[in-house]
Amino acid sequence: MPAIDPVELTARLVRCASVTPANEGALEIVEEVLSQAGFNCVRVDRGGICNLFARWGARGNGKAFGFNGHTDVVPVGNPDDWSMPPFGAEIKDGVMYGRGTTDMKSGVAAFVAAAVDFVRDTPPDGSVVLTITGDEEGDGVDGTAALLDYMAENGERMDACLVGEPTCPEKMGDMIKIGRRGSMSAWFKVIGTQGHSAYPHRANNPLPAMVRLMDRLASHELDRGTDHFDPSTLAVVTVDTGNPASNVIPRSCSAAVNIRFNDTHSGASLTAWLEQEVAQIRDAFGVEVEMKIKISGESFITPPGALSALVATAVAAETGVTPELSTTGGTSDARFVKAHCPVVEFGLVGQSMHQVDEHVVVEQIHQLKAIYGRILRDYFA
The missing domain is CATH 3.30.70.360 (Alpha-Beta Plaits)
Incomplete structure (x- = not known):
């Protein structure tokens, strides 16, 4: 199986007009990629919301690292205000345009691609868990909360989790979120x-x-x-x-x-x-x-320690930037995950999220996959 191209996967996801709470085939794309790589995939739909749980490795065998993200997006507003089709995923001068390119289909594509390549190339003594929801931009009642309820009911677990939300205010690698107000x-x-x-x-x-x-x-x-x-x-x-x-x-x-x-x-x-x-x-x-x-x-904090150091080391190695540990910004689904296991957030530069002509630098998608892959290798080393 060839390495997963996170840019191609991002484009496929962006072309799904998954304005919350619609799915429009986005989770089916992710499920297909993960299933082909040997992940056990379960749809955890609830209250009309589409959610996906995926695990590679035997349940309860060794330690488990998790990623969390979402494939739903906010509305585009007036499409005529866009210079590029909002769901076209068109690339111009090394930049991909479209709703969800930054928040956060690139993040999902990057951690899916990193996880698939990792378990194929260096199968870990443990589990890799992915929880992906279609309800982060909505009420959140039946999204990540439903996935965590499913995990509790079925004996699934994560020992640590990274949420792939955009976290960098200015340049790639400059901020990790260790908590939220x-x-x-x-x-x-x-x-x-x-x-x-x-x-x-x-x-x-x-x-x-x-x-x-x-x-x-x-x-x-x-x-x-x-x-x-x-x-x-x-x-x-x-x-x-x-x-x-x-x-x-x-x-x-x-x-x-x-x-x-x-x-x-x-x-x-x-x-x-x-x-x-x-x-x-x-x-x-x-x-x-x-x-x-x-x-x-509620506000929460994952105190600086092993998890934030793991992520910061990987970020610095791949970007040359030492990230700031921060609690700024709005809310995210980390507010649910924090009750299950230690959680931090790291993702793309978020300057264009929710805006007209939302976009992402293509090279940063590859960079994000490399960071996530290094985190997995270092965690299971």
Whole structure:
């Protein structure tokens, strides 16, 4: 079996218009490649989401290294804004264009190609496990979480895992993610009494209450950062009354905030703080306040150690760059994997992800495969 070309495999995946939660044949392509190489492949579809579990090696035999990634992508927006077909995987001047080229079909192609070549050339005394979902860009409820549930129910395991998300901000090799901030959103509705703006004493205007609440939340210092995390942030993302009239005091007003938090906090502790702030506004202004919370993920950290050193050594060897260990950025499926085993993230330069004309330098796909292959060789050495 010839070596797997990660660029060709990336192109095949990009041509699948797998806008989350659609699959459009992407996982079938990966399953075919892995099955031909002797991987035991199981579809772990749940809730209408397509997922793939693949393992080379006997279950429970020796140590197990895992890769995690996703084949779903975000919408393309207006296709007319693209200079290249969004699902064409066309290459121009050494650059491949298309939705998912960076986030993260190249990453999946690179670790699939590296894993296949590795088990064929130097069969390890252990297992190589790949978990690939079609629901990272969506709600995440039935994606990697479903794969980990399947593993727990069937005695499957990873002793360490690398998530292949784009992690490098400027150049190939400059950053490894060893943790992520938590993320939560809160929606508020303040309800007062509607009235004529000329007679404000006959109404109970919800707007001053909402403005005070948003100001208190936005001006509050959550923390000053920790050893591995920047300070937590709270952003007011919308305030809306839906009121077109200038002579009417509205009955209600809505707003929302998003919080990215470090290991000083938990979703529960921040929820308790928000409840206290809401109670103060409710009492001070005599209004009703409704609040809805969604916690997308808790903060986590894989302390610098054997796994981060393994990855950093491979990155430096293949790129000549010493990577920074970071916890910056948004959420990823590492937030689920961290409950199963130590996890870090390393992948491509992510500057064009989710943008019009998303693209990847072709040579970097080959480089990424080489890094992943070296990680496997060093791990099982």
